[in-house]
Amino acid sequence: MKKILVLISDIQMTIIMTIFYLVILAPFSLFVKSKIKPFKTKKKNSNWERIHITSNNKDLMKQY
């Protein structure tokens, strides 16, 4: 994959990514805007996300 990508020039990459962003990703943006918590504008009393990550989770370090 990387070998193919490095063959693409900077200008080609910019053009491909611009089209990809503006055309292909457009429909997903509305969905993401409503789903991604940090970007949602709805007011609330706290911005802390309660989570629970412990060292006992042995898969924690496998995920890339």
Place this chain on the structure above:
Amino acid sequence: MNILGISCDYHDSAAVLVRDGILVSAAQEERFTRLKNDSSIPRHAVDFCLSQGNIGLKDIDRVAFYEKPFRKFHRILLSSLATYPAGLPFFVAAMRSFLLEKLWIKNKIIEELHIPEDRVSFVPHHISHGASTFFASPYCDATIVTIDGVGEWATSTIGKGKDNNITVMAEQQFPHSLGLLYSTITAFLGFEVNEGEYKVMGMAPFGKPIYADKIWKLLNLFPDSSFRLNLEYFSFQISESSPYSSKLISLLGKPRDPGSHFFTKRSGFPSYFGKKPADYAKRCEENQHFADIAASLQYVAEHIIFSVIRHAYTIAPSKNLCLAGGVFLNSVANGKLQKNTPFQHIYIQPAAGDAGGALGAALYVNRTVYQSKPFIMTHAYWGKEFSETEILHAAKSYNLSFRKIRNTRKLNTVIINAIMNEKVVGWFNGRSEWGPRALGNRSILADPRDPAIKDIVNTKIKFREPFRPFAASVLAGHEHEIFDIPASPGLPINFMLCVYPVNKKWRKKIPAVTHVNGTSRPQVVNKKDNKRYWELINDFYKKTGVPLLLNTSFNIKGEPIVNTPTDAIQTFLTSELDLLVMGNFIITKQSNS
């Protein structure tokens, strides 16, 4: 069990080697490549760590990387979509760097270190930060708070450390970041992001926080200390070129020109800036406005930091507090922590920023996977040391005049006499320091009693902004006499990570290390941690009655701190340092011939 910790691909790449739970070596790549904040794969730092540990790559049991590249990519992708279509420039730039470089870090590590895939671990960014402080601290139990710009998604976390375990209980996520707020105003004030933040901190005492109400408009602070940035003032989420929007300019006025000199009536106009401008008074007024913005930002940042830490106490109580993340290199805020939070003991390790992630990742794997024994970092001397032969070889290759004085008391007498005669000394001794501070092994030393020395050091060597203060290295046992510090300030004071007021009767005695607001950034020097440096300060004390020296990092503006004898000699020759001391050698600029 040899664990190699690595951080790279953003800024401040570094490598560390931990063996059976104990740190063997740690260094930033920039010290070897001479590129400030170098972010490349730390090949040189890895080589150094291996040679310090007398091992080869085949002896590495596991490599621990300090973050999760795919989670980071996930954040960039989704935040680009959340800001559609304005996020186009950011998306294109980020995709280019991720698709071509950053996503393949695992392959790069495997290829370069010849290590099997299943021996590479990826520790989340903020857990690496948390582990870098808790697993290096003297505590078995502590509240852990991390705050920085951004890792994968998290920008700050609250957690708990207990023996070999770390539990993260709460986090705030990108784009709501105190680190990015500070960096944005840093850029607005004309300084480089991820580099100029400490300049903003040094500039703040020249101003008053009269714009704090405007800085508060940039965010909504909730009662539980969390906050949301008002994104219309920022553009870091949509652009890589500028982190602030036109709305921020409407709020705070025109940004400072990065190429302009900063000076106010209080700081004065240093000679190394050249000729005084004709519109000096007007420029002073403009700069005062920027100093007031810096003071306002510092005020708001401190308020948020203390609030987050107080909140952390309510959800993860302990008498001990461990802190990490670039925000905790803010030594002004660090110095006020004990007065403003309920914690009794505080620990911050010397490389609190991203370089420290390499340490955290390695210690995390050691403690959680291999249940290794505890390690306490009491000093910062984990870098490379050079032998007499290497020093001698470097001096000879530059054809410099040198002499060796075996008796350290006699050597100290020569150095102290020079310092007392307004000379500025380059001091190169032992292993280089871990973290951004020079702590007496790669330092420039001068007389703290001399009011003119600040300008001399700046004019001859550092060429830095006149508003930036110089730090002090003080003999352990004298810190309470000279500085207004808490009864037990803990180890961060050994790492020069806290700013404290200078007691009034001392301010006039040590003007070179007393900032405009009467504060200083002391490093407490213990005999057991750095005997050679302690002896030098002690001999200065015996001769002058002042138990401290001015200590600033051994580098010139824009360069990393020197690492090798050759780096030290080059800096010595390109600056107007008067004397260079390396080990037991005194080197002068006279040619050997």
